[in-house]
Amino acid sequence: MLPEEPVRPTPVDGQESGLPRCPRHPERETGVSCARCGRPVCPECMVPASVGFQCPDCVRGAAERQPRQRTAFGGILALGDGALVTKVLIGLNLLVFLLTEYVSRQWQVRLGLVSWAPLPGLRFGMADGPQEWYRLVTAMFVHGGLLHIATNMFSLWVLGPQLERVLGRVRFLGLYLVAGIAGNALSFLLSPPHAQLFTVGASGAIFGLLGATAVLFRVNRVPMQPVIALLVVNLVITFSLSSMIDWRAHVGGLVAGTVIGAGMMYAPRAHRNLVQGLTAAAVLAVSLGLVLLGMARLPG
Known part of the structure; x- marks a missing residue:
């Protein structure tokens, strides 16, 4: 379930609120930023973290930097079909x-x-x-x-x-x-x-x-x-x-x-x-x- 979008100030005289826009969805303004890189993230892009939220790019980058699990003899552990x-x-x-x-x-x-x-x-x-x-x-x-x-x-x-x-x-x-x-x-x-x-x-x-x-x-x-x-x-x-x-x-x-x-x-x-x-x-x-x-x- 996606978190609720933060409450934005009501635009005055058709003016925008001035909040930053999500890089993945430029039409959306948001007041939440990624806890890792600081870029704006809209509710659809928010990935819950231990503290705050992270953007999908940072989550994917962290996963790629994780060392791959290996078998007892040094081979890369297959995540899917082991045969x-x-x-x-x-x-x-x-x-x-x-x-x-x-x-x-x-x-x-x-x-x-x-x-x-x-x-x-x-x-x-x-x-x-x-x-x-x-x-x-x-x-x-x-x-x-x-x-x-x-x-x-x-x-x-x-x-x-x-x-x-x-x-x-x-x-x-x-x-x-x-x-x-x-x-x-x-x-x-x-x-x-x-x-x-x-x-x-x-x-x-x-x-x-x-x-x-x-x-x-x-x-x-x-x-x-x-x-x-x-x-x-x-x-x-x-x-x-x-x-x-x-x-x-x-x-x-x-x-x-x-x-x-x-x-x-x-x-x-x-x-x-x-x-x-x-x-x-x-x-x-x-x-x-x-x-x-x-x-x-x-x-x-």
């Missing part, structure tokens, strides 16, 4: 799946982690050089069948929101992408040099989230049995179906996610941003080194 990035990632995966599965299957080859060097001088995909290394990222969003994407997206929905809320959106997205890149880089390095490798899926990035979740449990002193059991089951399935599942991407993503998670959650408060950034950059640099090693071992 927004997770939902966007799931949406992108589903969109790419529809494109590659039902619109044009050729896009699976264009976006997947294809590495092929059957003969000296004949290379395809990742093996062709830096212009094809975009596949380290795009392969994370390509899936081969409904069961594949359903299991990966379910795992992402289970693991993602919790990490996104404690790390913040930017750190969570960095963890996801760098872990996925690291998994694909290790897959490229350890693939047989004379065989065609076709790796797709978000599994490397999701194993990275699993590794970071283990670190989170450790930091918060939560019993580790559930996450260890989940990790063991996933590794058993990975190596049991090694002819169908790329274990290299899983292991690479798991190691990268654990390292990045440790760097983010154990970083000293005084140098938290620096340590977290350097940890992610170091894992990314190692991933690039793995790709260069993989290129070096290919037949010339």
Whole structure:
């Protein structure tokens, strides 16, 4: 409910009262001024303060100067949906799946982690050089069948929101992408040099989230049995179906996610941003080194 407008002197002979006018509503005279800046404020613009009233500009400026709330690990606390990035990632995966599965299957080859060097001088995909290394990222969003994407997206929905809320959106997205890149880089390095490798899926990035979740449990002193059991089951399935599942991407993503998670959650408060950034950059640099090693071992 707006406060009542102060009583103004009655104009004499059509003359104005001489009171100042509200900057937002020049047609209105007012005898009240902002307690912070002193500018006139009309009843519609008055914002109650501890003492008197303030104008909307001062209220907005004070809100902008307030430090934003942060998570326990330095991320900006999301005021809205705490799982927004997770939902966007799931949406992108589903969109790419529809494109590659039902619109044009050729896009699976264009976006997947294809590495092929059957003969000296004949290379395809990742093996062709830096212009094809975009596949380290795009392969994370390509899936081969409904069961594949359903299991990966379910795992992402289970693991993602919790990490996104404690790390913040930017750190969570960095963890996801760098872990996925690291998994694909290790897959490229350890693939047989004379065989065609076709790796797709978000599994490397999701194993990275699993590794970071283990670190989170450790930091918060939560019993580790559930996450260890989940990790063991996933590794058993990975190596049991090694002819169908790329274990290299899983292991690479798991190691990268654990390292990045440790760097983010154990970083000293005084140098938290620096340590977290350097940890992610170091894992990314190692991933690039793995790709260069993989290129070096290919037949010339």
